Amino acid sequence: MSDLYNNGGSNNGPENNNGSYSYKKDEINQGESYYQWSPYDNGNKNKKQKKSTGFVGKLGRAVAIALVFGLVAGTAFQSVVYVSNRYLPMSASSEEKIESTETEDTAKSASGTALSTTSNKVSTTVTSDVSEIAENVLPAIVQVTNVGLTEYQTFFGTMQQETTSAGSGIIISQDDDYIYIATNNHVVAGAETLTITFNDGEAVEGTIKGTDSSCDLAVVAVAVSDIPSDTLSVIKVATLGDSDATVVGEAAIVIGNALGYGTSVTTGIVSAKDREVSITDEEGNLVTNSLIQTDAAVNPGNSGGALLNATGEVIGIVSAKLADESVEGMGYAIPISYAWDIIQQMIDNDVVSELDASYFGIAGKDITSEMSEQYDVPVGVYVAQVVAGSGAEAAGIEVDDVITSFNGRTVTSVNTLNNIMKYLPAGTTVEVTVAKASNNYEEETVEVTLTHKVDAVQ
Structure with missing residues (x-):
């Protein structure tokens, strides 16, 4: 060889x-x-002769790959940030783009006691009314605002401009000193400051605990001492499901910071499992993961948000969508059963x-x-x-x-x-x-x- x-x-x-x-x-x-x-x-x-197999093999076209989370400039939001010209074979008849989403971690009370979780079972019956699930899970979902610096060339040389982008996160773990928020690596990449906004509107600063660009995961830590007691009393730690047990056709719910305007809820089903999706990260590395596909609406700013099952359990971290005029309902999430061990390592260890x-x-x-x-x-x-x-x-x-x-x-x-x-x-x-x-x-x-x-x- x-x-x-x-x-x-x-x-x-x-x-x-x-x-x-x-x-x-x-x-x-x-x-x-x-x-x-x-x-x-x-x-x-x-x-040997190349054969067409699996998702990529069966789909015969190339599509542009792009990370997706809403850009914020002052009060204006950009819908899509295209970060790559990498191509992936797809079957659509016109050029398509793949976008990404983000999530967060956990919280606890000032006294050190664990916060309530979003584990209440609602119903396994597929129904258009998911208000009870949303009410139970929303306290575990946060907005992530990334303020960074972008360099650009001018006649006078290299200049820097402040940029602001918006994503989502899931409160996923806790200890005596910090809550931990799972999100996407591309949501926190290049951050000078990170602001975490909880469901009650309270905003505090977060720090990056760990990142893994090879699977587009990251963990943000927020000090419990920085969170007001009123907010600590209402936020929750998300309940994790078993994404390996997820079946195609079951109900799916996406919750995240769509377009950077605030948390929103969309519904659909699990359309497919084990979809191989490739995205080029900020450093030019090709990131390929096996993801859950859903037709629940995924929009810029949903990056890092939660993909839930019908009982309100997190089964995936929203990371990408296929965007094209001729394509609808193709969003993707990192399976939580795969992501958890990586997230736990970032929580437990320092670089x-x-x-x-x-x-x-x-x-x-x-x-x-x-x-x-x-x-x-x-x-x-x-x-x-x-x-x-x-x-x-x-x-x-x-x-x-x-x-x-x-x-x-x-x-x-x-x-x-x-x-x-x-x-x-x-x-x-x-x-x-x-x-x-x-x-x-x-x-x-x-x-x-x-x-x-x-x-x-x-």
Whole structure:
């Protein structure tokens, strides 16, 4: 498989006389994916005829991908922010755009006692009246206002302009000192300040607790001491459902800060599950996730909001929608059963400092589902080079292997690996699932002790 990377015309690093590529030691780590794998047909025996499979395979068109949350400039709101020109095959007859949404976390009272939750069961019967569900859940939904700075070029040089964007969040967890709000990474990206507005209209400042750009998730923390007692008495922690048990056709409700004007409620059904949707994030990384599809209206500003079932349980974090004149009712949410472990890690852990940062010891490249199908290798991170003396080498990881799982989490890209690694200090031992090239890409699990990044690159 390695000859796929050594074909002339690839820009995957300095080429040696033997046609292979070398890497500087300080360029090699678990997450420095400075190039996207672009396989070339060189008569490789692993290459096979590409087949159309799944959501992307069946849909034969390309659509522009865009993150969606309402922009606010003074009192005016922009409906859509287009952040990418990445294309995804779709079946619609005209160009379509995908947009994203956001969510938040939890709260508790000043005395340290847990707030009431939105766990009251309402009805499992599909009905057009969801007022009781909305009344019960609205106290767990917040508005997120992101104030940042955007640079632009003028005749006089680089200038900065303040920008304001609006999204949503879900109060999802609590401890003695903070409430935690789950939302999308794209909702908080680039924030100079974050303002959290609760359902009673009270607004307080929040801080970013953690982010994971590989799955477009983030957690915002709000100090309990900053929240007025009257607000603490009425806000709630959302009740989480089991998105794995969700079935196509069941009732679905979306609650969020639509258009940045305030919280609103829309209804529909779960249209599909496990829809593979790709969006390019702010850093240019292609983010691909398996999402829940709904026809409940999703609008700019809904990013980070809640997708609920008929009992008022959160089954997804709204993140995207398909926007086009010829397309209606295609909104997407991150399944809560998948998102929760990632959110919990961000709540429980802080990003390690540069001095304590861990080092895996590989140069990696993404293998997408399309490449996996075409070249008959697993989806994950292809190992282009291994650093001598690193934890990866000590564990027996070799060039041409594919990393498919790291520390209990499925790995689909170098970006995913980076986001996992930033919470792990040097010296941590993790389980890594490796598809071995030497054994026809059969998977095996090895233990890797992560080294100290600063020492490893010297």
